Amino acid sequence: MPLTLGLTGMDPATETALKATFLEANARLGEQWTLVSDAEAGHVVVDMDSMYGPMSWLRLHAAGKQVIGLTSAPRTQTDYRLGRPFDPAQMAELLAAIAGAQGVDLKAAAAGAPAGASAPPPADPAPVEAPAMPEAPAASEPPAPPVAAEPAPAPAAVAPEAPEGATPAGAAPAEAPAPAAPAAPAVAASGPVDGEGTLAAWLAPGALGGRVRYRSGAGPTLYIDAGADTWHGPTPLKPTAACFGHPIRQAEFEPLDDDAWAREAPAAGEAQPLSRLRWLGGLLAGNGALLPGVDPEGRFQLLKWPQTEREYPRHFRIATQMMKGPATVAEIASASGVPEADVADFINANLATGFAAAVVDAPEPPAEAAKPRVGLLGRLRSR
Numbered sequence: 001m002p003l004t005l006g007l008t009g010m011d012p013a014t015e016t017a018l019k020a021t022f023l024e025a026n027a028r029l030g031e032q033w034t035l036v037s038d039a040e041a042g043h044v045v046v047d048m049d050s051m052y053g054p055m056s057w058l059r060l061h062a063a064g065k066q067v068i069g070l071t072s073a074p075r076t077q078t079d080y081r082l083g084r085p086f087d088p089a090q091m092a093e094l095l096a097a098i099a100g101a102q103g104v105d106l107k108a109a110a111a112g113a114p115a116g117a118s119a120p121p122p123a124d125p126a127p128v129e130a131p132a133m134p135e136a137p138a139a140s141e142p143p144a145p146p147v148a149a150e151p152a153p154a155p156a157a158v159a160p161e162a163p164e165g166a167t168p169a170g171a172a173p174a175e176a177p178a179p180a181a182p183a184a185p186a187v188a189a190s191g192p193v194d195g196e197g198t199l200a201a202w203l204a205p206g207a208l209g210g211r212v213r214y215r216s217g218a219g220p221t222l223y224i225d226a227g228a229d230t231w232h233g234p235t236p237l238k239p240t241a242a243c244f245g246h247p248i249r250q251a252e253f254e255p256l257d258d259d260a261w262a263r264e265a266p267a268a269g270e271a272q273p274l275s276r277l278r279w280l281g282g283l284l285a286g287n288g289a290l291l292p293g294v295d296p297e298g299r300f301q302l303l304k305w306p307q308t309e310r311e312y313p314r315h316f317r318i319a320t321q322m323m324k325g326p327a328t329v330a331e332i333a334s335a336s337g338v339p340e341a342d343v344a345d346f347i348n349a350n351l352a353t354g355f356a357a358a359v360v361d362a363p364e365p366p367a368e369a370a371k372p373r374v375g376l377l378g379r380l381r382s383r
Contacts, residue, residue, distance in 0.1 A: 200281025
């Protein structure tokens with residue numbers, strides 16, 4: 001099977017940088033890969049951090065393509081992950097791993113090529129100008145071969161609801177308009193009071209310090225690094241939900257020294273951003289209703305696409321509607337076919353993490369009073 005790579009769902013600057021990085025990485029691997037359009041490619045890189053990246057992923061996933069998610073997040077829903085910022089060494093390692101999964105060993109080709117060597121460029125190549133980005137290669141690198149221009153994904157109906165725990169699949173929804181300006185900043189969780197509060201309260205910025213361990217009788221043990229804004233624990237969020245909803249005293253967070261942290265935290269799971277736990281705390285806080293202080297008749301919109309969780313497949317449908325423009329809970333529920341309680345919980349979670357905001361239309365300026373018309377006799381009298 002030929003090794004072909006395509007690019008889609010990203011801005012022109014990112015695409016140009018990826019093409020140049022691919023050229024150097026491919027040269028290190030003996031020019032075994034070919035850059036083609038996403039329609040012809042067996043593997044396609046999608047920018048999952050962009051607005052339309054997740055929608056491109058759904059389209060390609062439904063078409064049976066192997067998707068490589070370009071993202072700064074530590075995890076992604078795609079088949080493979082390319083971290084941001086990227087570089088030729090990282091790209092070469094990923095391409096070699098994908099080829100190895102298909103039974104093609106590129107390590108020998110990479111070892112046989114001298115450092116920095118590259119194959120001669122194809123005839124009549126189209127030069128690629130590297131942008132001023134940290135991951136862009138030097139200007140002396142070989143130009144990119146011609147690549148067919150990628151058509152924009154066509155809008156389609158929202159995918160039907162996937163069963164609980166399944167990955168949603170479908171086509172890209174209609175293009176979302178630019179988000180309106182929020183009327184107020186996102187709602188943040190308030191901190192603990194008198195040394196006691198829920199886990200969501202303790203996760204508020206500044207509430208905890210250093211590295212601590214929290215052991216819950218019902219849920220898993222969590223290792224929280226407040227300084228790095230990360231935590232170690234299970235990747236699925238639903239088992240962690242048992243840690244929320246009850247008061248926790250400060251003494252229940254056990255400080256750990258460097259040796260204890262290095263011994264226990266990595267064994268609990270990979271480091272994850274604390275924003276995932278804050279998101280879960282917001283999701284559980286309202287019990288199906290908007291949080292106190294949030295207008296139940298207000299209109300809400302996502303400011304950017306969130307990292308949807310596979311454990312909550314309905315959230316993709318809610319997010320798709322909220323990206324289209326400001327709407328009330330009832331309007332979002334009606335358009336997405338999801339119960340209002342789920343919509344309210346999703347809004348709470350994204351208000352807590354800054355991905356959503358309440359939107360208020362600016363009042364129209366008062367109409368200027370019409371000036372009375374003065375006839376010829378009136379003008380003569382005023383002289």
